Amino acid sequence: MTEHVPVLLAETVRALAGDPSGLYVDGTFGRGGHSRRLLATLDADARLIALDADEEAFRSASELAQQDARVQAVRARFSELGQHMPPGEGAAGVVLDVGVSSPQLDDAERGFSFSHDGPLDMRMDQRRDITAADWLGSASEGEIADVLRRFGEERHARRIAHRIALKRPLRTTGELRDVVMGASPTRGRDALRQTATRVFQAIRIHINDELLELDRGLDAALEALHPGGRLAVITFHSLEHRLVRQRLRDWQQGPPTPRRLPVPTAFSPLATAVGKGIRPNASEIAANPRSRSALLQVAEKVKQTGTNSADRSGVSSRRGSGAMGDGLVPSVPSTSQRLRARQGAPGGGPPPPKKKPRFGAPMEAHPV
Structure with a gap:
């Protein structure tokens, strides 16, 4: 252990x-x-x-x-x-x-780290039904991109999500790592590892709420x-x-x-x-x-x-x-409510466009 x-x-x-x-x-x-x-x-x-x-x-x-x-x-x-x-x-x-x-990260069977090839699980509570592999296999490309952008702050989220959708089903951490590194336009070992870290973090955060x-x-x-x-x-x-x-x-x-x-x-x-x-x-x-x-x-x-x-x-x-x-x-509002509101809750998606108030508009028409 x-x-x-x-x-x-x-x-x-x-x-x-x-x-x-x-x-x-x-x-x-x-x-x-x-x-x-x-x-x-x-x-x-x-x-x-x-x-x-x-x-x-x-x-x-x-x-x-x-x-x-x-x-x-x-x-x-x-x-x-x-x-x-x-x-x-x-x-x-x-x-x-x-x-x-650290025990979770270093146990390949838990699927948290791309440094160890193992099942793409990522559940902190093993009683949960949905693994990372299950979610990646069923989520839309847009949903995956949204998760990578929101929880990993990954600027190439859409490009990586598209490659994941093309290559799935993905069953191991090694398969996901290779797809992510192959999709990222960044070059250099350190930069690619940082991209993979952000992607794994984002998926883990989503899977475990x-x-x-x-x-x-x-x-x-x-x-x-x-x-x-x-x-x-x-x-x-x-x-x-x-x-x-x-x-x-x-x-x-x-x-x-x-x-x-x-x-x-x-x-x-x-x-x-x-x-x-x-x-x-x-x-x-x-x-x-x-x-x-x-x-x-x-x-x-x-x-x-x-x-x-x-x-x-x-x-x-x-x-x-x-x-x-x-x-x-x-x-x-809780932070999770703020996040959902920014993403156009429920179910995520892009935030609604901000309307610029017209000069002389009634007060209630101005953003508060």
Whole structure:
């Protein structure tokens, strides 16, 4: 089994470990690097809920739970963490280490990497029905191009999607790699590898609904925390970085105020950012090159006052009552909703053309 080296380990634990007897949640257990270091700082009466949807990761969490009575292992997506919280109890800290792990990348059978030839799978949760090969075999050329452009930010998306459509069915990572490199107009080994990396990333994100999962997981984590509890999120590419940064801004500043409309009731922050984002230092990057794109962002939940009621203008219970609890979150569009809106939801497609307002047109005709 490949060893997974957790990134920003000391920084993450230092940001979280405020209550040595508290309840903590590791929403992306992996091989337990962050959990094990966190447990080493906690008292005997502390507790840790370790979640992961991956079968091997859950097995690793179960082994730790047998060794340490403070640990509860759960096979679930981190967006579902609210369903596994003790009733009426909040967490002192939640950690989310988002993305694919080294054991997943290095196992050819999982199909995440073009460096190892294997089945074109890419499912983080093997209970899912649709593999990358299945989707590439059934999606339209336009759908494939849209995914490569949105989630891989690949400028040659249409050209690569056309070649994929011509060459399918594709069943192995090697076949997909060869098609991508053959379709790309760029030359040079490094440039071709970067293109393949973007394409594999985009397909993986789509197959696993990663941005939607992160979008929901952030709200679930906030609701799971008790006032003063902290959320630490580690992300690895720009789409995730922006999603987390925007959500922290929404929690701290509230919904954006539409222009030309009356100012709503003052917003009481739901959470505040703790410092600035943290990047790995040079020594960590040298020891673990895969950490080079990592970014740690931390937020602390704010104690709510009477002004943050359900009928307060600008805030509503987005998830409502139920498994996730009754925590309030800003009634602003989620990042996934913003993405769908930009693509002409539902089902993707190009964004609608912007109409330039005519001089002297009524106010409601102007973009807001």
